[in-house]
Amino acid sequence: xxxxxKPYPATIVKITDETPDVxxxxxxxxxxxxxxxFRHKPGQVAQISVFGVGEATISITSSPTRKGLLEFSVKRxxxxxxxxxxxxxxxxxxxxxxxxxxxxxxxxxxxxxLFIGGGIGLAPLRALxxxxxxxxxxxxxxxxxxxxxxxxxADLCFKDDLFNRWPHxxxxxxxxxxxxxxxxxxxxxxxxxxxxxxxxPSPRNRxxxxxxxxxxxxxxxxxxxxxxxxxxxxxxxLEMKMKCGVGKCGRCNIGSKFVCVDGPVFYLSQLxxxxxxx
Amino acid sequence: xxxxxxxxxxxxxxSWLSRLARDYPLIAPVEEEKGVITFKQVGGPQEIVFDxxxxxxxxxxxxxxxxxxxxAFSTAGGGITLQEPPGPKERVLFGLHPCDVRALLALDPxxxxxxxxxxxxxxxxxxxxxxxxxxxxxxxxxxxxVGGDPVVAAGADLLLTESGSSFAVKAMTSRGEEIIQRYPGxxxxxxxxxxxxxxxxxxxxxxxxxxxLPDLRGVKEFLDGHFELPYWEEVASxxxxxxxxxxxxxxxxxxxxxxxxxxxxxxxxARCWDSCMFSxxxxxxxxxxxxxxxxERVRNRFLHKLKYHQDRYxxxxxxxCGRCVAKCPVNIDIRRIIGDLKELASHG
Numbered sequence: 001x002x003x004x005x006k007p008y009p010a011t012i013v014k015i016t017d018e019t020p021d022v023x024x025x026x027x028x029x030x031x032x033x034x035x036x037x038f039r040h041k042p043g044q045v046a047q048i049s050v051f052g053v054g055e056a057t058i059s060i061t062s063s064p065t066r067k068g069l070l071e072f073s074v075k076r077x078x079x080x081x082x083x084x085x086x087x088x089x090x091x092x093x094x095x096x097x098x099x100x101x102x103x104x105x106x107x108x109x110x111x112x113x114l115f116i117g118g119g120i121g122l123a124p125l126r127a128l129x130x131x132x133x134x135x136x137x138x139x140x141x142x143x144x145x146x147x148x149x150x151x152x153x154a155d156l157c158f159k160d161d162l163f164n165r166w167p168h169x170x171x172x173x174x175x176x177x178x179x180x181x182x183x184x185x186x187x188x189x190x191x192x193x194x195x196x197x198x199x200x201p202s203p204r205n206r207x208x209x210x211x212x213x214x215x216x217x218x219x220x221x222x223x224x225x226x227x228x229x230x231x232x233x234x235x236x237x238l239e240m241k242m243k244c245g246v247g248k249c250g251r252c253n254i255g256s257k258f259v260c261v262d263g264p265v266f267y268l269s270q271l272x273x274x275x276x277x278x
Numbered sequence: 279x280x281x282x283x284x285x286x287x288x289x290x291x292x293s294w295l296s297r298l299a300r301d302y303p304l305i306a307p308v309e310e311e312k313g314v315i316t317f318k319q320v321g322g323p324q325e326i327v328f329d330x331x332x333x334x335x336x337x338x339x340x341x342x343x344x345x346x347x348x349x350a351f352s353t354a355g356g357g358i359t360l361q362e363p364p365g366p367k368e369r370v371l372f373g374l375h376p377c378d379v380r381a382l383l384a385l386d387p388x389x390x391x392x393x394x395x396x397x398x399x400x401x402x403x404x405x406x407x408x409x410x411x412x413x414x415x416x417x418x419x420x421x422x423x424v425g426g427d428p429v430v431a432a433g434a435d436l437l438l439t440e441s442g443s444s445f446a447v448k449a450m451t452s453r454g455e456e457i458i459q460r461y462p463g464x465x466x467x468x469x470x471x472x473x474x475x476x477x478x479x480x481x482x483x484x485x486x487x488x489x490x491l492p493d494l495r496g497v498k499e500f501l502d503g504h505f506e507l508p509y510w511e512e513v514a515s516x517x518x519x520x521x522x523x524x525x526x527x528x529x530x531x532x533x534x535x536x537x538x539x540x541x542x543x544x545x546x547x548a549r550c551w552d553s554c555m556f557s558x559x560x561x562x563x564x565x566x567x568x569x570x571x572x573x574e575r576v577r578n579r580f581l582h583k584l585k586y587h588q589d590r591y592x593x594x595x596x597x598x599c600g601r602c603v604a605k606c607p608v609n610i611d612i613r614r615i616i617g618d619l620k621e622l623a624s625h626g
Contacts, residue, residue, distance in 0.1 A: 004393035005348050005535070005549075009358040030357065051351045051358065051547075052539035056563070078563025092358045214566060241562045243535045246393035249552070250532030251560050253578070254568075255505075256589035261392065275505040277578075278568045 004246045007049045007094025008034045013069070015089055018157040019150070022120055023085055024061065024073045027095060038098060040064050042105060042127035043237060043265045046097030047245050048072060048084065056080040057242040057260070060098065061123040063130035065137065070095065073123040073157060099245045100264050103128045103235065108207050111233075112142035116220050118149050118192045118212025122157050124237045124264075125211055129161075133169050142171070145201060149177040149192040153185050175199060193219035196227075203229040211237045214278070221268060231269035238264050238278055254278050283468035284447040284458060286438070291445055294464045295323035295372065302406070303369040305340055307333045317371070326373060329440070331416030332599045336378050336528035340371060341385070341401045345550040348397070348535070352544045365396075366404040370457075374409045376431040377421045377597040381528030382407075383433045387591040388531050406457055409434035411480060415487050418600025420613055423491040426598050428484050429477045439477050446473030492616035494584075500623035501585045505577075509622060513580075513615065514573040516608045521553035523579065523602035523610070529587070529595055532559070554578050580615055 014026035025048075029035065040046070040060050047055045056078075062071035076085045087093070105128065113132060115125045125146075132141045146166060150156045156176065167174045177188040177195045188195055193216065201208075208229050210220045217236055224234050240252035240259040247261040254274045257263065266274075286294065298304050299322050306326040308318045315333040317340060320326055350361045382402070389398035412419075412428035421428060431437045435454035439446045447465060449455040458465050524530040534552040539545030552559060555575050561567040569575050587595025596612065603611045 003362065003396050005395070005397075006360055006362065009360070049547075051353060052537050052542055052545050054537050055535065081563060092353055092356075094358065094360075239562065240568065241560050243533070243549075243552075246395075247391065248388055248393075248395060248531065248533070249535070249549075250554060251552070253582075253586065255581075256586035277574060 004096070005244065007047065007055075007096045008038070010070075010093050010095045012087055012089055012091045012093060015087075018073060018159070019155045021076045022073055022155075022157050023076075024071055024158075025084065025087075025093075027070045027072065027093065028068065029095070030092075035068065038095075040070075040098035041102035042131040043100070043102035043124060044098040044127075045100050045124075045245070045260075045264060046070070046072070046095050047099065047242075048074075048080075049094030049096070050080060050083045050087070051092070051094060053083040054080050055094075055096070055243070056084075057099070057239075057245055059124035059127070059237070059264070061126045063127050063134055065131055065134040073120065073126075075120040096245060100260055101262065103209065103237075103265055105131060108132075109140045110142070110205075112206040113144050114201050114206055114208045115144070115146045115148075116192060116196055116208060116210040116212075116224075117146070118216040119151070119155065120157060121210075121212030121216070122148055123211075125209060126158060126161065128209065129166065133166070133172065138170070142205070144169070144172045145175070146173070147175045147177075147192060147196055147199060149179070149190075149195065151179045152182055153178055191219075192216055193223045196220060196223050200227060203227055203233070207233045207235060209235045221271075225268075231272060232267055234268035236266060236268070236271070238266060240264075240278060282449040282455065283471070283473045284449070284465035285468045285472060286445045286447050286465055288443055288445070290464045291438075292323040294461055295326065297461055297464075298370050298372070299323075303367060304372060305337070305369060306372040317373075328373070328410070329413050331414050332375060332377065332419065332601055334601075335526060336381060336599065336601065337371060337374055338378075338381065338385070338528050338531075340405070341382065341398050342389075342531060342533070342551075345548055346397060348547045348549055350544070350546050354543050362396075365400045368404050368406070370406045370408060372408045372410070374407060374431070374434065375412050375599075376409060376428055376434075376437075377412075377419075377426050377599045378528050379407065379409050379431045379433045380421075380426055380597045381599070384529045384587065384591070384593045384595060384597065385531055387593070406436075406453060407434045408436045408438060411437065411439040411477065412484060413440055413480065415484060416600055416604065417489050418603040418611075418613075419488060419598065420491050420600060421598035422485075422488060423494055423613070423616075424594050424596050424598040427481070429481045439473065439480060441472065441476035441480070446476045448473055448477075490613050492613045493620055494616055495620075496623050497616055497619045498585050498588060500619060501581060504622075505581075507577075507622065509618065510577040510580075511573050513610060514571070514576040516610060517555070517572050517576050518608060519555050519557070519572055519575065520607060521555040522605045522607070524553040524555055525551065526601035526605050528597060528599055528601070529583070554582070576610075580612070583612065584616070584619075
């Protein structure tokens with residue numbers, strides 16, 4: 001990146017409706033040479049431009065093992081995400097990145113992994129889930145368990161992964177829950193933190209990685225501590241308002257750390273060192 | 279004596295500045311209207327204010343303009359073309375006080391680092407900095423309290439210090455030496471150390487002229503251990519959230535990025551100064567705001583100046599220019615805040 005504020009021109013090649021307000025955008029760079037510079041790691045984010053509207057920071061939801069494309073799952077909540085949802089396959093966008101740090105996938109080798117996601121919070125986790133499940137990587141990791149919840153069955157993102165793909169992978173379990181009972185749903189009902197306590201996974205040789213709405217993260221973190229997970233094996237990824245994404249525009253700081261460059265991935269032990277301002 | 283010290287008569291200075299204004303864009307403090315001093319491009323020395331207290335606005339806009347184009351975009355023809363504006367021409371920035379030079383040194387690591395910002399760094403590289411020792415601290419100046427010195431300007435290419443009817447000139451960089459060599463006949467070598475004596479003499483005169491120098495010792499250490507303080511509510515209860523402190527601050531660098539398009543197919547992406555004093559600054563699209571009230575915002579600003587910048591870059595975030603004190607409509611005074619924090623620290 002000779003100019004970290006200048007996006008790479010790119011094209012949306014495929015759009016998948018995940019939920020009534022979440023779409024997954026598959027994007028490729030217009031200049032294939034960009035792939036030589038753009039080598040993301042699971043947990044990193046990028047800035048997506050809709051030219052004329054602006055930019056937003058979105059986690060890269062595809063694993064780097066899936067070469068030649070990037071996927072971003074975007075919930076329609078504001079101006080930029082609203083504009084993005086209006087676009088069709090073939091539309092031009094800009095991509096800046098990869099930005100931020102990543103999940104410590106090297107350190108996780110040899111351990112079991114427990115993913116706990118809520119709503120669109122599964123998007124950043126999915127990059128790591130697919131990374132550890134893909135090809136040769138699978139042999140480096142132990143059991144993979146995924147606890148995931150959404151408001152309703154319709155609000156579950158990545159239904160194809162949740163129902164058709166991940167449960168059939170070796171050593172992988174998927175636990176789903178929705179907030180309130182509904183017709184046609186035979187699975188678990190209840191909030192993610194209490195489902196986590198019900199399942200009560202052992203903290204032994206296991207990393208817990210969580211992302212979801214701030215309130216869910218808060219209760220999941222305390223549930224994990226109750227279950228005996230040490231702070232060094234509890235990992236989350238944070239969302240803050242960002243503009244530059246490269247530590248200059250000044251708005252995503254928590255204390256003297258910038259989430260865009262020092263995060264978005266933090267160990268609980270690191271979060272405890274920061275002021276509670278996120 | 280070092281050959282890096284020179285003397286310049288008052289006539290010599292005027293003649294040199296006239297030559298500089300012909301050869302380079304020359305930017306210097308001017309009195310735009312009564313009492314309002316800003317850095318503007320000038321045609322010659324007659325427009326320059328030589329003996330001002332800190333300018334009303336700092337010269338940071340010459341490095342980080344209040345609004346600047348990042349690139350133009352065009353989606354005509356099916357693809358996307360992005361065109362960055364041309365880089366700046368070499369120019370001379372004259373008359374920065376040592377506090378404003380220190381402020382640039384505080385900004386440099388923000389815009390450098392892992393992701394170098396070509397806009398800011400391009401302007402830094404293109405700018406020859408001629409600093410001017412302070413002769414007249416303003417009523418709100420407190421640079422010595424934050425490690426500054428009104429007659430020392432490390433980071434400038436040249437430092438001029440008024441001394442009677444002439445100016446002592448110190449070349450601080452090879453670029454400074456080059457610009458002296460480029461104008462022969464103006465600068466006489468200072469072989470008797472007159473410049474050094476002049477700076478010491480001036481420093482002695484200035485020492486007693488600061489109205490109020492807060493004692494910063496122990497304040498950062500106190501803030502390291504105390505994030506939650508009822509004191510911030512007290513400060514915030516007066517704050518109007520107008521953002522003038524950040525607008526006039528030479529080390530505030532926060533910006534927003536926005537697109538402007540007239541027909542959808544062509545437009546500009548630009549950035550403009552933003553302020554951590556504004557509620558929208560950290561508000562996310564979904565409505566969550568990690569700094570939801572003025573208390574968190576005021577605290578963030580003062581912690582940035584007194585702690586965060588130091589933590590992150592090893593440099594003070596406040597250079598003691600006093601501009602925020604001068605302009606705050608409700609008299610929030612960082613000097614008093616340092617004093618109050620010191621007081622709180624002493625009570626444990």
